[in-house]
Amino acid sequence: MNIQTVSKQQSPVSFLARRLIRPLVPLTHSRKFILGASIVMFFVALGLLGRLIVPFGPLAQSGAPWSPPSARHILGTNYLGQDVFSWFVIGTATSLKVGFFVALFSSSIGISVGLTAGYLGKYTDDVLMRFVDMLLVIPAFPLLVILSAYLPPTNTSTILILSLLSWPFMSRVVRSQVLTLKERGYVAVSKLSGAGNLSVMFKDIFPNMAPIIFINMIFLVIGAIIAQAGLAFFGLGNVNSINWGTMLYWAQVEDAAVQSAWWWILPPGLAIGVLGMGLNMLANGIAETTLEMRMG
Amino acid sequence: MEKMIEVLNLRKTFGPARSLLRRSGKRRQVEAVAGASFDVGTNEIVSIVGESGSGKTTLGRLMVRLLDPTSGEVRFDGKNVFGMNKTEMIRFRRNVQMILQDPYDSLNPLFSIFASVSKPLNIFEKHLSRREKEEMVAEHLESMGLKPAEQFMHKLPGELSGGQRQRVSIARAMMLKPKFIIADEPVSMLDVSLRAEMLNRMKKLSREGGTSFLFITHDISSAKFMGDRMLIFFRGRIVEQGKTADVTERPKHPYTKVLIDSVPVPDPERGASFLNIDDAGGSSDESYSTSGCRFASRCRFVMDRCRRAEPPMFDVGEEHWASCFLYG
Amino acid sequence: MDLLEVSKLNIRYRTKDRTIHAVRDLSISIKRGEVVGLVGESGCGKSTFGMSLLRLLPVSTDISAKKMMFNAGDGMQAGGIDILELSEKELRRLRWKHISVIFQGSMNSLNPVARIGSQFADAMFWHGFDDETIKNSISSHLELVHLDDSIRKSYPHELSGGMKQRVAIAMALVCSPELVIADEPTTALDVVVQRRILKLLMDTKEKLNLSIIFITHDISLLASIADRVAVMYAGSIVEIGDVRTLFRSPLHPYTKGLMSTIPRVDERQSELVEIHGSPPDLSGSIRGCPFAPRCGIATELCAVEMPQLRVVEGRHMVSCHNVEVQDGKND
Structure with a gap:
């Protein structure tokens, strides 16, 4: 028996890499995934590089007000003569940050609630799910508007409010996944092998719904970015923060449309659309690939 | 042993699980x-x-x-x-x-x-x-x-x-x-x-x-x-x-007999008789009674008492039991 | 003239990265009123063959044959119907009207939200029957499969598995086809129900003078229903013959294996006969006899030369190098 050679080939690092990378390989065959990932990476890169690539401080009056795009100001200037391109790049970082953290926080809540309700079932499930139902029927946007009016206008409170309002859907999805997965044969086998409840939940059930959770997180990101832009557009939240929403807000307040300053309105509007599309394609790519794998 | x-x-x-909003009641168990x-x-x-x-x-x-x-x-x-x-x-x-x-x-x-x-x-x-x-x-x-x-x-x-x-x-x-x-x-x-x-x-x-x-x-x-x-x-x-x-x-219970007779035999000579086994009695092949002997509705030896009470296990041979009134 | 004549049929599935040669040079003909059993392991091409007769295969499938003729009884097309040449419209006519199918999943393919009667009526309506005929034939076909007429008002979930499979059989027969392809129609059923469904199928066959291709993985089922049995392995027929001949004196080692590997209720066995190994990968070309790696009596010749189907006696044919056949009858 040449087990020794096998062990040598399988160093722990390469084994871990194999485990992590192998499931991702089929994704590279999905054109949607690649295109979606490229779009998202582009915006992420823009956001991360942020201050390194902006030509001017976004608040500095670096040119004449209302100047159209030129070599010096590639996206022109706003009513104060601030560089729109700098605003856009800095705003990208804020918008992405809000999207990312909202997705992170709300899915943490949603996953915990969903897992608990689905796995424990019975009364726990009843209580938690009735509460979720209640949250789901509350019209979200008006509530957002009211809450933002009372909380200090900072990005943190925007993240907080959006997180608290967007987890219920995730918990529903997670719960229904748990309900199907816990009836699977390998879950029974795992229990028979002596595994405890927590081990079954986190080793057998949770990893098998990772793609679905990830897809829903992507939708949460899109939703949060749009909701934050929407709030900002209405002047709620922190209007002095620089993000895609506040860009549109100031453009509207200062009548950019009347001045025909399309260079001020178009970039944030388009960015929201394109990033949304990119994230959507990413999610679809994952969904189609995992479905294909499951079908055999 | x-x-x-x-x-x-x-x-x-x-049955339907009991929960806050549903009381387990008339639904069938x-x-x-x-x-x-x-x-x-x-x-x-x-x-x-x-x-x-x-x-x-x-x-x-x-x-x-x-x-x-x-x-x-x-x-x-x-x-x-x-x-x-x-x-x-x-x-x-x-x-x-x-x-x-x-x-x-x-x-x-x-x-x-x-x-x-x-x-x-x-x-x-x-x-x-x-x-x-x-x-x-x-x-x-x-x-x-x-x-x-x-x-x-x-x-x-x-x-x-x-x-x-x-x-x-x-x-x-x-x-x-x-x-x-x-x-x-x-x-x-x-x-x-x-x-x-x-x-x-x-x-x-x-x-x-x-x-x-x-x-x-x-x-x-x-x-x-x-x-x-x-x-x-x-x-x-x-x-x-x-x-x-x-x-x-030596099957004793009528259901066991039907079960054994229904196993296809890889022998063409016995094929026709295999299909024509008379196991009539019951009209349907999957029905079962809800009280008394569960097999009563499909059993060709069915008796009155079968429908009234559930048969206990009767001794029908050495370490061999059947739950059928035929042996009671 | 035989009802169905197929000669040198080849079917290839194309997938993303390979081509699976599922049916290889298959030739078979079926007489009117004959029941032919087609037996083999999963992946041997038996279902693919069945579906090819209705041209119900994925679009990325290549079918070629020297001959694939269906000689309909009504003589509307002199010389028969070439299944491979039919247009989509003619195919719809062929399906159900001439050839129909019952599968393992038939009982689950009933629409759960429509009553049995209206599902019948829909199927017949699309084949151009008038209301009066539809009404009468639903009753007569339900009677044919020993179901009460009241069933037509039921929904599928109100019926047991066996009853649903009866409905599926009745629906397959409703346009009076001449050939029925029964693809594992009893596999999901319990033995008691299975026997009744088989009996029903045989009784209706007698009444309507049907031909049946009965596809199964369980060779012992065929003993009681088939006139002829064809054993398939790796896309080809390895042995075919009258049911009595085949069960009395099987010649191909694979046929012998299939017959002895099944546990018996009427015999005491201390150990079951095993067929070792697994079927070959059908995506490549196979050198020699495809069964050779699993065969107990394989010789050097088997590893290099593919045996041809040769006549043993009468209609009994086998493809094995190690079986003595009468000389002169080889082709």
Whole structure:
């Protein structure tokens, strides 16, 4: 028996890499995934590089007000003569940050609630799910508007409010996944092998719904970015923060449309659309690939 | 014979779960297992034969405590499984294993074969080094015909065929040399050419390893091949039990007779008579009565009392019982 | 003239990265009123062959044959129908009207939200029957499969598995086809129900003078229903013959294996006969006899030369190098 050679080939690092990378390989065959990932990476890169690539401080009056795009100001200037391109790049970082953290926080809540309700079932499930139902029927946007009016206008409170309002859907999805997965044969086998409840939940059930959770997180990101832009557009939240929403807000307040300053309105509007599309394609790519794998 | 596992008046009723907003009331309750009592001895193979919906799978799941019963006991080494504390439960898990029907469902798709098979070792034999675990897993995989084991150990279940997966499942179940294994239709989803090999292997494992088996199946022929004793299950009740040879060669309960007559015989000379067996009586082939003897509506020997009361087990021979008023 | 004549049929599935040669040079003909059993392991091409007769195969499938003729009884097309040449419209006519199918999943393919009667009526309506005929034939066909007429008002979930499979059979027969392809129609059923369904199928066959291709993995079923049995392995027929001949004196080692590997309720066995190994990968070309690696009596010749189907006696044919056949009758 040449087990020794096998062990040598399988160093722990390469084994871990194999485990992590192998499931991702089929994704590279999905054109949607690649295109979606490229779009998202582009915006992420823009956001991360942020201050390194902006030509001017976004608040500095670096040119004449209302100047159209030129070599010096590639996206022109706003009513104060601030560089729109700098605003856009800095705003990208804020918008992405809000999207990312909202997705992170709300899915943490949603996953915990969903897992608990689905796995424990019975009364726990009843209580938690009735509460979720209640949250789901509350019209979200008006509530957002009211809450933002009372909380200090900072990005943190925007993240907080959006997180608290967007987890219920995730918990529903997670719960229904748990309900199907816990009836699977390998879950029974795992229990028979002596595994405890927590081990079954986190080793057998949770990893098998990772793609679905990830897809829903992507939708949460899109939703949060749009909701934050929407709030900002209405002047709620922190209007002095620089993000895609506040860009549109100031453009509207200062009548950019009347001045025909399309260079001020178009970039944030388009960015929201394109990033949304990119994230959507990413999610679809994952969904189609995992479905294909499951079908055999 | 020493009793390995003993089932005492086990019942399981499924119905709409009681919850805050739903009160369990008029909705129909289904009795999946209605008072089963039997035992499996050390080194013995007992087969349970029943059609779909007879409750045989529920019985298996109850016996390994994947489900809790409505009432009744399962005793392992004299102790009630449902009243076991944590340490006793760990000992029980170590000694009792199950092989499931669907090889496509019983392995976690994200874990390598090695990870799945070695899982019991990680829990019960923590002191083993990875090398030792690899050697043990390889040995068990090879004993199930997956040679060379190194070729399979680091694959994912998705890369294996159904037959190979079932071999892996059996290897996993045998890993800790359990005293008792429940096999729930282990070959029904495999190809014909594979079935014989798997049945032979399981029988050999039991004979050589001293493991007791409960073999759950819908196929009375393979039950006959596997079992020392046989239980016939109908709608949650044991209707006949006895030594395999007695039950298959001298069946007593009318249901057992129909079951045996319905097995296709690979002989064209007997073909016509096979199709024309008169088992009339019942109008439908899957109906069952809801009170009295459950088989009454399909039984051609049906009597008045069959519809009124449930027949108890009658002695019909040496260690041979049938639950039918014909023998009362 | 035989009802169905197929000669040198080849079917290839194209997938993303490979081509699976599922049916290889298959030739068979079926007489009117004859029941032919087609037996083999999963993946041997038996279902693919069945579906090819209705041209119900994925679009990325290549079918070629020297001959694939269906000689309909009504003589509307002199010289028969070439199944491979039919247009989509003609195919719809062929399906159900001339050839119909019952599968294992038939009982689950009933629409759960429509009553049995209206599902019948829909199927017949699309084949151009008028209301009066539809009404009468639903009753007569339900009677044919021993179901009460009241069933037509039921929904599928109110019926048991066996009853649903009866409905599926009745629906398959409703346009009076001449050939029925029964693809594992009893596999999901319990033995008691299975026997009744088989009996029903045989009774209706007698009444309507049907031909049936009965596809199964369980050779013992065929003993009681088939007139002829064809054993398939790796896409080809390895042995074919009258049911009595085949069961009394099987010649191909694979046929012998299939017959002895099954546990018996009427015999005491201490060990079951095993067929070792697994079927070959059908995506490549196979050198020699495809069964050779699993065969107990394989010789050097078997590893290099593919045996041809040769006549043993009468209609009994086998493809094995190690079987003595009468000289002169080889082709």
